[in-house]
Amino acid sequence: MRRQADYSLYLVAVPQFCAGRPVEEVVAAALDGGVTVVQLRDKECTTRRYVETAERLSGLLRPRGVPLIINDRLDVAQAVGADGVHLGQSDMPVVAARRLLGPDALIGLSVDTPQQGATANELDVDYLGVGPVYATSTKRDTTAEWGPEGLRALRAESRHLLVGIGGIDAGNAADVVRAGADGVAVVSAICAADDPRRAAAELRRAVQTGRAGPPPAEPGF
Amino acid sequence: MRRQADYSLYLVAVPQFCAGRPVEEVVAAALDGGVTVVQLRDKECTTRRYVETAERLSGLLRPRGVPLIINDRLDVAQAVGADGVHLGQSDMPVVAARRLLGPDALIGLSVDTPQQGATANELDVDYLGVGPVYATSTKRDTTAEWGPEGLRALRAESRHLLVGIGGIDAGNAADVVRAGADGVAVVSAICAADDPRRAAAELRRAVQTGRAGPPPAEPGF
Numbered sequence: 014m015r016r017q018a019d020y021s022l023y024l025v026a027v028p029q030f031c032a033g034r035p036v037e038e039v040v041a042a043a044l045d046g047g048v049t050v051v052q053l054r055d056k057e058c059t060t061r062r063y064v065e066t067a068e069r070l071s072g073l074l075r076p077r078g079v080p081l082i083i084n085d086r087l088d089v090a091q092a093v094g095a096d097g098v099h100l101g102q103s104d105m106p107v108v109a110a111r112r113l114l115g116p117d118a119l120i121g122l123s124v125d126t127p128q129q130g131a132t133a134n135e136l137d138v139d140y141l142g143v144g145p146v147y148a149t150s151t152k153r154d155t156t157a158e159w160g161p162e163g164l165r166a167l168r169a170e171s172r173h174l175l176v177g178i179g180g181i182d183a184g185n186a187a188d189v190v191r192a193g194a195d196g197v198a199v200v201s202a203i204c205a206a207d208d209p210r211r212a213a214a215e216l217r218r219a220v221q222t223g224r225a226g227p228p229p230a231e232p233g234f
Numbered sequence: 235m236r237r238q239a240d241y242s243l244y245l246v247a248v249p250q251f252c253a254g255r256p257v258e259e260v261v262a263a264a265l266d267g268g269v270t271v272v273q274l275r276d277k278e279c280t281t282r283r284y285v286e287t288a289e290r291l292s293g294l295l296r297p298r299g300v301p302l303i304i305n306d307r308l309d310v311a312q313a314v315g316a317d318g319v320h321l322g323q324s325d326m327p328v329v330a331a332r333r334l335l336g337p338d339a340l341i342g343l344s345v346d347t348p349q350q351g352a353t354a355n356e357l358d359v360d361y362l363g364v365g366p367v368y369a370t371s372t373k374r375d376t377t378a379e380w381g382p383e384g385l386r387a388l389r390a391e392s393r394h395l396l397v398g399i400g401g402i403d404a405g406n407a408a409d410v411v412r413a414g415a416d417g418v419a420v421v422s423a424i425c426a427a428d429d430p431r432r433a434a435a436e437l438r439r440a441v442q443t444g445r446a447g448p449p450p451a452e453p454g455f
Contacts, residue, residue, distance in 0.1 A: 059324035060306055085281055087309035092330045103280035109313045 016096070018080045018119055019049040020140055020176050020196030022217050025084075027054050028066065030204040037069045039209045044077060046213025048203070049196070052099050052121075054084035067093040080119060087113055097121070099142060102129060107136045121176070125156055130167045138173060142198060145179025146189055161192035168193025183215035190223025237317070239301045239340055240270040241361055241397050241417030243438050246305075248275050249287065251425040258290045260430045265298060267434025269424070270417070273320050273342075275305035288314040301340060308334055318342070320363065323350060328357045342397070346377055351388045359394060363419060366400025367410055382413035389414030404436035411444025 024043050028036040040051055051074055053067055067083060071093050074081045080096035083089050085104045090097065097119025100110060110120055123142040124130040133141055146159050159167070164177060177189040178198035186197045197220060206212035245264050249257040261272055272295055274288050288304060292314050295302045301317035304310050306325045311318065318340025319331060331341055344363040345351040354362055367380050380388070385398060398410040399419035407418045418441060427433035 060326050061324045064326060064330065087312070088307060088326060088334070091308070091334050092326060103282045105281050105285060105309060105313060109285065113309070113312050 016080075016117060016119065018096070018139070020174060020198075021049045021220050022047055022213060023050045023052065023176050023178075023196050023198035024048045024203050024213070025052045025054055025178070025198055025200045026070070027200055027204055029055070029057065030201055032205050036066060036204075037073055039204055040070055041073055042209040043203050043213040044073065044079060046203075046210040047217035048079070048213050050080045050082065052082040052084055052198075054099075054200075056085070060086075060089065063089045064092050067095060071095060082119055082121065090114070090118075097139070099123070107138055111137050124167075127163065127167065127170075130171055134170070134172050140174040140176050140195070141167075141171060142178050143167060143175050143194070144177065144198075146177040146194075147180025147185065149180040161188055164189065164192040164194060181216075183212070183219045186216050186219035187223035187228070190220050191227065196220065237301075237338060237340065239317070239360070241395060241419075242270045242441050243268060243434060244271045244273065244397050244399075244417050244419035245269045245424050245434070246273045246275055246399070246419055246421045247291070248421055248425055250276070250278065251422055253426050257287060257425075258294055260425055261291055262294055263430040264424050264434040265294065265300060267424075267431040267436075268438035269300065269434050271301045271303065273303040273305055273419075275320075275421075277306075281307075281310065284310045285313050288316060292316060303340055303342065311335070311339075318360070320344070328359055332358050345388075348384065348388065348391075351392055355391070355393050361395040361397050361416070362388075362392065363397050363399050364388060364415070365398065365419075367398040367415075368401025368406065370401040382409050385410065385413040385415060402437075404433070404440045407437050407440035408444035408449070411441050412448065417441065 026036050026040050031039045053070055055063055067089050071081050082097045082099050083095045084099050087098055087110055099121040101123045107122055119139045121140045121142055122133055122138045124133055143159055143164055148158055174195040176196045176198050177194040181189055181197045181199050182202045189197050203209050203212045247257050247261050252260045274291055276284055288310050292302050303318045303320050304316045305320050308319055308331055320342040322344045328343055340360045342361045342363055343354055343359045345354055364380055369379055395416040397417045397419050398415040402410055402418045402420055403423045410418050424430050424433045
């Protein structure tokens, strides 16, 4: 049976965005704050370093039962026994990844457009990374923003769990959840935060707030 | 049983070095000229493109029984059913690669120094890529040249098959073989050649010449 993961607060840990701190230091703090899943993403390092960093994160996450997902690199995921991979539209095709990793691996897919979101209904993935929800400077290779409306429309069409990403912080995370996201993913909001534990805790609370229902009505005139 | 490969003439196919031609066009010509093994190396492309290029090369090589080896990326090798991987000192550790790919995969390792060559005796690899034998502009991250003397010294110490790489052409390939190499690897000498078929054929003849024994003595005074 496929393992279920809790995508409520999904940290995309990018070593280059950790403000000079070791990524494992940031991840450890974020775990204390309530992060429920961690993706390691490093597009710049050697394979050797990717494996070494992934091994350190695996050592942090495994005792806590928090899944480790590796961006793009199935080989790195396999080498460290990670829980799965996150694939972009230019990464390994999902069909090949599922064949190589087997039915128990977590496989996530980035969808940048409604068309990609629709196509994903045919694919054996565990969740979709939907982004950017809001404008962001972290990823520049994306096109238009989904906005809460786009996310809501995708929610109506998709059979998959949805994780919003892009420009999400504690101030708008509840809106993303209300629009239908099963969780929110962040890079800088935690990696670059002065206090990653507190940033994670605030985001986690915002997700809970979003799940509790619509915002209180504005007082009428 | 481990599959045996013929490393006599080893083409490292780098798409960026093919003078604007599709890499499969260059590889097809080189196969006609007598290349015995092909490595695909692309450090710059997306995973998706790496897989697609590897699939096209696999389609060329498989009918001819010529092994396809993928540089660095075990995931790409697995996705296309390649014969193995070539690993640098900053790539996946050999132990992890062997564990993931199994006993039948071809695994090559680059050794840049005598120390690395000695350490490799402890590793379960199929061959060593020994380079640079001569000065080269293709790889700039390497240190001192091995020269034929260094290669000869490694030959005396190593239990592995040795493939020389770096600055090798039809004019010096015989010397590399005489120094103890089981084969020669080239990038630009074939990829950038006006006529890759002819370049390969000339290199192949030079390897045969080297195997035939020492060069004819200079006429004495």
